[in-house]
Amino acid sequence: MKKIVLTATAFAALAAPAFAADLPARPVKAPPPMLAPIYDWTGFYIGGNGGWGESRNCWGIVPVAGALIPDGCLSRSGGVIGGQMGYRWQMGQAVFGLEAQGDWANFNGSHISVFNPAFTTGVKVDGLGLFTGQIGYAWNAALLYLKGGAAVTSNQAFINTTLGGVGIASASSTRWGGTVGVGFEYGFTPNWTAGIEYDHLFMGDSNNSFSVVNPLLAGALNRISQDVDMVTVRVNFKFGGPVVARY
Numbered sequence: 074m075k076k077i078v079l080t081a082t083a084f085a086a087l088a089a090p091a092f093a094a095d096l097p098a099r100p101v102k103a104p105p106p107m108l109a110p111i112y113d114w115t116g117f118y119i120g121g122n123g124g125w126g127e128s129r130n131c132w133g134i135v136p137v138a139g140a141l142i143p144d145g146c147l148s149r150s151g152g153v154i155g156g157q158m159g160y161r162w163q164m165g166q167a168v169f170g171l172e173a174q175g176d177w178a179n180f181n182g183s184h185i186s187v188f189n190p191a192f193t194t195g196v197k198v199d200g201l202g203l204f205t206g207q208i209g210y211a212w213n214a215a216l217l218y219l220k221g222g223a224a225v226t227s228n229q230a231f232i233n234t235t236l237g238g239v240g241i242a243s244a245s246s247t248r249w250g251g252t253v254g255v256g257f258e259y260g261f262t263p264n265w266t267a268g269i270e271y272d273h274l275f276m277g278d279s280n281n282s283f284s285v286v287n288p289l290l291a292g293a294l295n296r297i298s299q300d301v302d303m304v305t306v307r308v309n310f311k312f313g314g315p316v317v318a319r320y
Contacts, residue, residue: 112214112260114163120309122270123154126301128180128226130196133296134188134289135280141296142188144289147195149182153303161207168216170207176200176305185235189289193235196297200227203252203272214260216268224252224274230281230297232288242283248299250276258307266309274301 127150134142155176162169183195202225209218225247232242252275258268276299287293 112211112263114161114168114211114216114260114311116311117158117160118266118309118311119156119158120266120307121154121156122174122176122305122307123152124303124305126150126153126178126180126201126303128182128196128198128299128301130182131298132186132194133298134287135294135296136290137292142290144194144295145184145187147182147184149180149196151179151181153178153201153305157307157309159207163211166211168207168209168211168218170209170218172203172205172207172220174203174205176202176303180301183231183233186232186289191235192241192288193233193238194289194295195231195233196299197229197231198226198301199229201225201274201301201303203254203274205252205254216258216260216266218256218258219254220256220270220272221253222251224250224276224301226250226274226276226299226301228299230283230295232283241288242285244281244283246279246281248276248279250274250299256307258309260311264311266311268307268309270305270307272301272303272305274299274303276300 129148131146132144134144153176157174159170159172178198178201180198183193186192186194205220205222207218207220209216228246230244233240252272254272256268256270258266260266278296278298280294280296
């Protein structure tokens with residue numbers, strides 16, 4: 074009996090390597106897939122902007138009784154500089170946002186009155202603001218968006234003598250209107266973005282009464298229309314999360 078056990082044990086020891094060689098190879102586990110980084114546009118942001126703008130105004134005289142008398146148009150352009158702050162939400166590749174923007178401006182222009190060439194009329198825009206909603210489409214760190222909402226401008230209207238440029242009358246006004254715009258922005262770090270934006274402001278018509286009797290026509294008001302175009306370069310710091318990863 075002892076010999077049988079020893080013989081069986083020796084046979085098993087010799088057969089084991091050959092049997093193991095006949096077993097199928099173990100499957101090799103595949104490495105995990107690579108993680109693709111994506112940019113996250115969600116979060117609060119604050120930044121600055123600067124660029125160029127142009128305001129176009131058309132004057133008209135509104136007598137106490139009678140139809141509007143056109144008195145010519147003028148355009149003036151200049152620099153703008155200011156800041157903005159807002160919040161964005163990203164859902165898939167769609168991005169939604171709200172933003173407030175304020176800028177100092179220097180648009181100052183004048184023209185000789187068509188109705189009464191003895192006087193020169195003009196408008197100066199020294200500030201503007203935008204309160205807008207945004208909708209955009211993101212390709213990772215690139216964002217193309219549309220915006221629209223309310224706009225406000227701070228204006229100074231004046232009437233001077235054409236000869237000598239002596240100030241005769243002036244009026245200050247804060248005007249509200251609407252705005253639409255389009256922009257492109259790129260995230261060059263997880264928290265810093267830069268872009269360019271174009272905005273058009275529709276400010277409509279406004280009747281202005283001056284500090285003295287209207288020298289163009291006693292008792293009349295001046296109706297002034299306004300439209301503004303603006304192109305700015307923007308830099309923002311985003312407080313949202315960093316670049317995240319997905320499979």
